[in-house]
Amino acid sequence: MIKTVDIHQEMHEECGVFGVFNHHQAALLTYHGLNALQHRGQEGCGMVSSDGTLLKQFKGEGLVKNVFKKKDVDALKGIHAIGHVRYSTSGGGGINNVQPFLFQSQNGPLGLCHNGNLVNANKLKGYLEQHGSIFQTTSDSEIIAHLLKRQRGSMLTRIKESLIYVEGSFAFLFLLENELYLALDKQGLRPLSIGKVGKSGIVISSETCAIDAVGAKFVRDILPGEVLRISKNGFESVFYSEDRKHQMCMMEYVYFARPDSQIEGINVYQARKACGKVLAEEAPVDADIVIGVPDSGMSSAIGFAEASKLPLELGLIKNKTSDRTFIEPNKLLREQGVALKLSVVKSVIKGKRVVLVDDSIVRGTTIKQLINLIKKAGAKEVHVRITSPEIKYPCFYGVDFSTYDELISANNTPTQMKDLIGADSIFFISIEGLIKGVGRKPGAHCTACYNKEYPTYLYDELKQANKEIK
Numbered sequence: 194m195i196k197t198v199d200i201h202q203e204m205h206e207e208c209g210v211f212g213v214f215n216h217h218q219a220a221l222l223t224y225h226g227l228n229a230l231q232h233r234g235q236e237g238c239g240m241v242s243s244d245g246t247l248l249k250q251f252k253g254e255g256l257v258k259n260v261f262k263k264k265d266v267d268a269l270k271g272i273h274a275i276g277h278v279r280y281s282t283s284g285g286g287g288i289n290n291v292q293p294f295l296f297q298s299q300n301g302p303l304g305l306c307h308n309g310n311l312v313n314a315n316k317l318k319g320y321l322e323q324h325g326s327i328f329q330t331t332s333d334s335e336i337i338a339h340l341l342k343r344q345r346g347s348m349l350t351r352i353k354e355s356l357i358y359v360e361g362s363f364a365f366l367f368l369l370e371n372e373l374y375l376a377l378d379k380q381g382l383r384p385l386s387i388g389k390v391g392k393s394g395i396v397i398s399s400e401t402c403a404i405d406a407v408g409a410k411f412v413r414d415i416l417p418g419e420v421l422r423i424s425k426n427g428f429e430s431v432f433y434s435e436d437r438k439h440q441m442c443m444m445e446y447v448y449f450a451r452p453d454s455q456i457e458g459i460n461v462y463q464a465r466k467a468c469g470k471v472l473a474e475e476a477p478v479d480a481d482i483v484i485g486v487p488d489s490g491m492s493s494a495i496g497f498a499e500a501s502k503l504p505l506e507l508g509l510i511k512n513k514t515s516d517r518t519f520i521e522p523n524k525l526l527r528e529q530g531v532a533l534k535l536s537v538v539k540s541v542i543k544g545k546r547v548v549l550v551d552d553s554i555v556r557g558t559t560i561k562q563l564i565n566l567i568k569k570a571g572a573k574e575v576h577v578r579i580t581s582p583e584i585k586y587p588c589f590y591g592v593d594f595s596t597y598d599e600l601i602s603a604n605n606t607p608t609q610m611k612d613l614i615g616a617d618s619i620f621f622i623s624i625e626g627l628i629k630g631v632g633r634k635p636g637a638h639c640t641a642c643y644n645k646e647y648p649t650y651l652y653d654e655l656k657q658a659n660k661e662i663k
């Protein structure tokens with residue numbers, strides 16, 4: 194017998210970007226690339242293409258497969274394209290904020306898309322509005338277009354000069370008639386990679402899984418602070434800042450990225466599995482079986498079971514049709530909507546002492562419902578093991594837990610949390626354990642949501658909204 198519960202996704206990445214330069218099927222490749230990045234944002238998606246003289250745009254709210262019909266992709270004629278999948282955390286939802294944006298100015302048309310979040314957006318927007326800028330959207334991403342308009346010189350110079358004012362996380366793509374520019378923030382908080390497709394085509398993607406999905410070959414990752422110009426003459430790489438420090442978001446490895454992606458040379462599945470092994474060493478448990486929470490807890494559960502020599506069982510099954518289909522952009526809609534359906538296999542669970550491995554706990558609602566369901570299915574004990582450290586502080590870099598009050602770990606000790614969610618024990622991997630498991634160089638990562646060590650300056654309005662991080 195299978196029992197089912199509807200649970201809500203607890204955490205969302207803001208966006209994913211994809212681009213193609215110099216390929217006769219640029220829009221079609223971008224469509225498939227965006228499909229492969231769908232896990233990074235389901236609220237809206239779009240594309241801007243260029244045939245060398247004219248830029249065209251198509252965008253809509255919803256999943257890539259629902260927004261784009263074949264005729265829409267065919268209509269985006271051209272040899273260059275950029276695309277975007279969105280989950281809104283900054284500026285709210287609505288079609289106006291769906292990217293890529295397409296701007297017209299005396300310098301010509303500009304397609305623009307952005308993965309990340311600018312921490313000084315309010316300050317910059319206020320300044321720009323006082324000095325005559327009129328914003329078409331409420332998205333922080335539009336700010337860069339207004340900054341660009343105010344600079345002089347070549348596009349490369351204007352991008353460099355504009356980025357000096359911007360702080361936070363960003364992977365930007367800028368499409369002109371016959372040039373494509375990429376820019377990554379000076380901490381390298383979000384991943385961005387390039388690949389080669391066909392004879393002379395270039396692809397750009399937030400994750401390498403989409404480079405693989407379109408049959409392209411990975412070339413390299415974009416470096417923190419790098420601005421890359423791609424034209425028919427090749428690449429031109431410059432840096433907009435001397436003050437660069439490599440601090441990739443650790444949650445990319447823990448939760449956001451697809452297991453088949455390589456983030457800066459580290460495979461996400463292997464990283465999660467290794468974290469499961471470390472967690473089994475840090476917090477062993479006397480139990481009968483290990484089960485993982487689909488999808489992102491599964492890789493860690495494999496590692497945990499292997500290291501603890503316990504059988505790994507398929508105790509939770511994801512409903513194939515749900516697939517993060519109805520993610521909604523705010524709390525009210527999240528509570529009303531069905532984001533994810535998981536089923537418990539009673540015959541696997543009944544009478545067992547279960548280790549439940551998951552990637553993270555943000556608000557605690559999902560895990561509480563799951564434990565309840567597993568216990569109802571007859572589990573003797575449920576021991577929760579989490580492969581991220583406790584998330585105690587908000588993220589301002591594009592993840593949708595941006596207030597202190599939302600975070601269960603910020604407001605409860607693990608013992609209190611164990612009681613709140615109804616577990617028999619709970620343990621989170623240590624920050625050192627996570628770093629060891631993922632295998633990044635010491636210091637080359639952001640861990641601010643675990644230890645408050647924010648890699649950028651935080652502005653007053655963010656601090657005011659979150660008294661605990663002052």
Ligand code: SF4
Pocket residue numbers: 382441442443444445587588589590591592639640641642643
């Ligand atoms: S605060 Fe956490 S989620 Fe945000 S960028 Fe840093 S590691 Fe990632």
